[in-house]
Amino acid sequence: MNGRDEETVKVVDLDTYFRPTRAEISLDALRRNLQAFRSSMSASTKLSVCVKANAYGHGAIEVSRAAEQFGVDYLNVAFLEEAIQLRKAGIHTPILILGYTPPEAIEAAFRYDITLNIFSEECVQALEQQASQWSANHAGRILKVHVKIDSGMGRLGIRSPEDAVRTINRLRSIQGVEVEGLFTHFATADEADKSYAQVQRDRFLTVVDVLKEHGITIPIVHTSNSAATIDMPSWSDQMVRVGISLYGLYPSAEVNQQSIALEPVLSLKSAVSHSKPLPANEGVSYGVNYHTGDGEWIATMPVGYADGYSRLLQRKASMLIRGQRVPVVGTICMDQCMLSLLPLGEAASTIGPGEEVVLIGRQGEECITAAEVAEWLGTIHYEVTCMIANRVPRVYIDNGQVVKVSNPLLLG
Structure with a gap:
């Protein structure tokens, strides 16, 4: 907890856990970190936050609730089960899956209103094969997708501008599918030397330019992770994806920690x-x-x-x-x-x-x-x-008081 919070919080809900080992999560610090990023960004730039891996160990449901109350534009998770967990907890904010969704899970994503990451021809084929089933079961509903470009991470993503054009045109022809976003991920944005990040940025912008030449404009273009959001604010595009720094931790010792004040959560x-x-x-x-x-x-x-x-x-x-x-x-x-x-x-x-x-x-x-x-x-x-x-157990602190204890061992 940070210096502005009580150094020792008296836990009042002792009946919800007994062993004294616990992780205390300061929702006050979380909100201040959100505000720090919001204040550093253009008002037109959307703020998305990563809550994958149980919100980096902080507790995905409570962190997502706090982020939703703050007014973030998107939540990012790694796979479908993480997204469904949030929907079942009553989270309504748009959720983007950053990783792989197998074909048999696409209908569930559609049903729970989850945005999919499309990064290959196989992803498109899976959507094409299931389109008729969606129109029959969910008439009038839309499945939003974001297309991933591999600009130099060597992980998920489409490599060439020409493949991006073909992919997006195919997606646009599928009934019930909306291409809402286009994104990439930087491999070295947290290093002092930004030369490779610049190479990736240039490759990605080439894809954007080629798409425009073909009359394709994507509403939400996003490239910046925590490090790029901190060090290269001019790269923010239509949305940023804040991950580790939402939790008050700088991506590395090489980013400019003077540009934004963060507090460990x-x-x-x-x-x-x-x-x-x-x-x-x-x-x-x-x-x-x-x-x-x-x-x-x-x-x-x-x-x-x-x-x-x-x-x-x-x-x-x-x-x-x-x-x-x-x-x-x-x-x-x-x-x-x-x-x-x-x-x-x-x-x-x-x-x-x-x-x-x-x-x-x-x-x-x-x-x-x-x-x-x-x-x-x-x-x-x-x-x-x-x-x-x-x-x-995760013990959530708001305004210096315990407001929630999450102890999975006592569930059920």
Whole structure:
């Protein structure tokens, strides 16, 4: 949580979860990030946000509700089930699938009013083969599609301008289909060197120009991810797709962080379950690869690799207790891990069950960021937040108060 929020939120809905390990999601910070992007954009540019992968671990339904209340123009997901989850939760904002939708799932996309990504001839053929079924079952309804151009990612997408023209003309001939969008995705926009991003941008604009020469104008053209939205605002076109930065995390250390102020939305917290002093040379955890000093206090935490706190963090990670960093020691277990309280000095003996511990976030003047955890793991902060398991409850904070607890283990 950021400095403007309460550093410790008193959870009032304890009957909705019992183990103290939880991810706290600040809806206040989320809204401020949305406003920061909206304020930096032209009023005519649409704002879409990525809520795929359970909103990068933040909870897709509650994040989407907050984004819808704010007034975003589009939500982006990876595949159909993620979109249907949002529709069943009462989300009405347009939803674009960025990934693959198999032919047998197209009718469901039509039924739930989901926008499809069309990126190949096979996608078009699937639509053509099912068009008659839509007209019979959903008379008067429209299936919107966005055509994906591969401008240099080497992933999904149509490569040549000529293929784009043929694809869009075929799509326009299918009853019940509307070509609403045209887009691409940058591979290196988060790097200081924008030369390859410029190559991709130029290739994409060539496709746009060739389409115009054939009398084809697409209503929503979009290329910019978080990094491009921050660093190249002139590339915003008709819409931007903000992903990681919606959650207050910059895409990389190389983007211009001075151009927009973002606040981390997620904090990962728990509490000590047990603490005790151990004699000298006592082994800790599986493999006993850590040995204590005489009288060293060890605290046990109810969080482990099954929660997304990877075993690779051992011998690298720290957590925060009373605003100080304390190291994770010994092997991280499936459901638990241990901390050495040596940095706390004499105060170590006063640490007992229920003492709050911060794994990601701020406590006092100290802060552990998702980017720092990613550095310990040798990965990126996207993966760190996405790794937080579903068995970790998401506690939603609005105006400093708990407004919602999502604990999938207690559903049903």
